Amino acid sequence: MLPTSLWLLCLSVLGARAQSTGVTYTGTFSTLSAVPTSDFTGSQYIYITPTGQSTVSTASSLIEVSGTSSATGSASNSEANNATASSTSTSYSQITRSQTTQSVLNIAGTASSTSSNGTATASSTLSAALPVNTLPCNGYPEFCNRRYSNITEVCAHNSAFVVKNNAASNQALPIMDQLDDGIRMLQGETHLVNNTVYNCHSSCSLLNAGTWQSMLETLVSWLQRNPYDVVTILIVNSDYVDVGNYTAPIVNSGLMEYVYEPAFVPQRRDQWPTLGEMILSGKRVVVFMDYQADQATVPYILDEFTHIWETPFSPTNQSFPCTQERPPNLDPKVASNDYMYLANHNLNTAIDIGSLTGGSSDEPLLIPNYAELNVSNGGLNTYGQLEAMRLNCTDDWPRPPTFLLVDYYDEGIPSAGSVFEVAARANGVTYNKRCCGLGPQSAAPALRSSYAALAVAMVFAGMVAW
Structure with a gap:
C-alpha cells in the first residue's frame, strides 16, 4: 500500500x-x-x-x-x-x-x-512500487526551479572533433558519450563547403569531423531518450557566413522540435526561464552563434555576444585569467548584471609552422596542450587547474561561470576530481557519478608526452604547408 x-x-x-x-x-x-x-x-x-x-x-x-x-x-x-x-x-x-x-x-x-x-x-485499494532511476532537470532535482542562466555546465570544446591521432582533435569520446557523461554544451568550429556546413578545424582538409547536421541528428537521438535535460549548442561560424545556412540542418535533423526561442531580444540574465519550465514546454535546446547571428531573421539562433561574454579565447597562459575579452569594450557592469559568461579553460600550445617547414607564417598553429591535460582538468585549487579558475572567476565576478569550456573533458587525475565535480561545486550540489576519464580510458594515448605531441604537430604543420 x-x-x-x-x-x-x-x-x-x-x-x-x-x-x-x-x-x-x-x-x-x-x-x-x-x-x-x-x-x-x-x-x-x-x-x-x-x-x-x-x-x-x-x-x-x-x-x-x-x-x-x-x-x-x-x-x-x-x-x-x-x-x-x-x-x-x-x-x-x-x-x-x-x-x-x-x-x-x-x-x-x-x-x-x-x-x-x-x-x-x-x-x-492500490499497492505498487514507486518509480526509480529518473533524475530530472540535467541530473539534479535542485535545478528544476533554477533559471537556465543560473547553472554552471561543462562545455566540450569542439565537441565533434574526435579524430584519432589527429593533433587538431579536441575530444576523445563521441557526442553521444559526451552527453551521457554530463556534457551540456556542445561547441564547435564550422565551415561552409559547397553549401554544406561541416565540423572542421581551421580547414576541412586538415580535420573534417562530418557534417554539422549529422551531429544534430545524434543530439536529437539522445534528446528522445532523455526527456528531462536541457542542452546548449554554441556555433563557431568560422567563415562568417549568413545565419540562414544553419537553418536547414536544424530542420532536417529534427532538432527544430526542441529549439528554444527567447521571449526577449536580447534576453537578460534574469529573464531566462527555469530548467523545469523549459522541460515542460519541450523547448530545451538553446542555440547560440558567435558571429553573423540575426535574431530578426532567425529568432531561435541567438547572438552569443549579446548574451554571453568570454574569458581570453584559445588561452596559452596556464594561469587562466578571468578577464572579459569577447565581446570587446563591454561595460563591466553590464557584463556582471545582464550577461552569462563562458570560461575558456582549454590550454593550448602555439606551434610556429614556419620554423618547422622552413617557410613563414603570420599566425602560429594552436593545438591542445596534451602534456598538461591532467592539470588543466583538475578539481583542486592549484595553479592551472579548473577548480582554481572557477574560484578565481567567482571572486572576480559575483557568480561562477555559466559554462566551463575544456578539451578532453574525460582526462583528469582521480584524486583531483573531474570537471563535473568542479561544476557541481559551483552549483552547490554533490556530484555522485564516476567520470569516464578516471579509468583506463585515455583521451589521446599517442599524445601523452610533449615529445609525441610535438612530433604529431610537425606532421600536421607539414600538411598545412603542403
Whole structure:
C-alpha cells in the first residue's frame, strides 16, 4: 500500500479545486502550498520521492498525473500532518514517461482521505512500487526551479572533433558519450563547403569531423531518450557566413522540435526561464552563434555576444585569467548584471609552422596542450587547474561561470576530481557519478608526452604547408 503522505500529496494536487471529468492538470510545485486554486489545463508533472515523502522539492521522479476529481480541499504545506481537507475522493491514473533508464509505472484506482485538527488518515485499494532511476532537470532535482542562466555546465570544446591521432582533435569520446557523461554544451568550429556546413578545424582538409547536421541528428537521438535535460549548442561560424545556412540542418535533423526561442531580444540574465519550465514546454535546446547571428531573421539562433561574454579565447597562459575579452569594450557592469559568461579553460600550445617547414607564417598553429591535460582538468585549487579558475572567476565576478569550456573533458587525475565535480561545486550540489576519464580510458594515448605531441604537430604543420 502506498504511504499516507504520498496519497495526500496526490490528493492535494488533484483536489485543489473541484473539477469536471476529463481534466488534465498542469503547473509546477515546490511545496503543496504553491498549488493554485485556479483551473488547470495541459500536462502536469509533480515530484515524488522514492520513499513517498510529500516534500516535492527533493524529488527524484517526474510523474505525469491525469484523471478526474469531485473533490475540494487544500494543503497548508508539504507535511502530511499539517494538511487540512474536507472529505476527498478521487479517481486518477499516474504514468511515468517510458525511457530506457526507467520502468513504466501505471497506477489506477480510488483513494479517500479525511483530516481534522492536523490528523490525517487515508485509505487505498492500490499497492505498487514507486518509480526509480529518473533524475530530472540535467541530473539534479535542485535545478528544476533554477533559471537556465543560473547553472554552471561543462562545455566540450569542439565537441565533434574526435579524430584519432589527429593533433587538431579536441575530444576523445563521441557526442553521444559526451552527453551521457554530463556534457551540456556542445561547441564547435564550422565551415561552409559547397553549401554544406561541416565540423572542421581551421580547414576541412586538415580535420573534417562530418557534417554539422549529422551531429544534430545524434543530439536529437539522445534528446528522445532523455526527456528531462536541457542542452546548449554554441556555433563557431568560422567563415562568417549568413545565419540562414544553419537553418536547414536544424530542420532536417529534427532538432527544430526542441529549439528554444527567447521571449526577449536580447534576453537578460534574469529573464531566462527555469530548467523545469523549459522541460515542460519541450523547448530545451538553446542555440547560440558567435558571429553573423540575426535574431530578426532567425529568432531561435541567438547572438552569443549579446548574451554571453568570454574569458581570453584559445588561452596559452596556464594561469587562466578571468578577464572579459569577447565581446570587446563591454561595460563591466553590464557584463556582471545582464550577461552569462563562458570560461575558456582549454590550454593550448602555439606551434610556429614556419620554423618547422622552413617557410613563414603570420599566425602560429594552436593545438591542445596534451602534456598538461591532467592539470588543466583538475578539481583542486592549484595553479592551472579548473577548480582554481572557477574560484578565481567567482571572486572576480559575483557568480561562477555559466559554462566551463575544456578539451578532453574525460582526462583528469582521480584524486583531483573531474570537471563535473568542479561544476557541481559551483552549483552547490554533490556530484555522485564516476567520470569516464578516471579509468583506463585515455583521451589521446599517442599524445601523452610533449615529445609525441610535438612530433604529431610537425606532421600536421607539414600538411598545412603542403
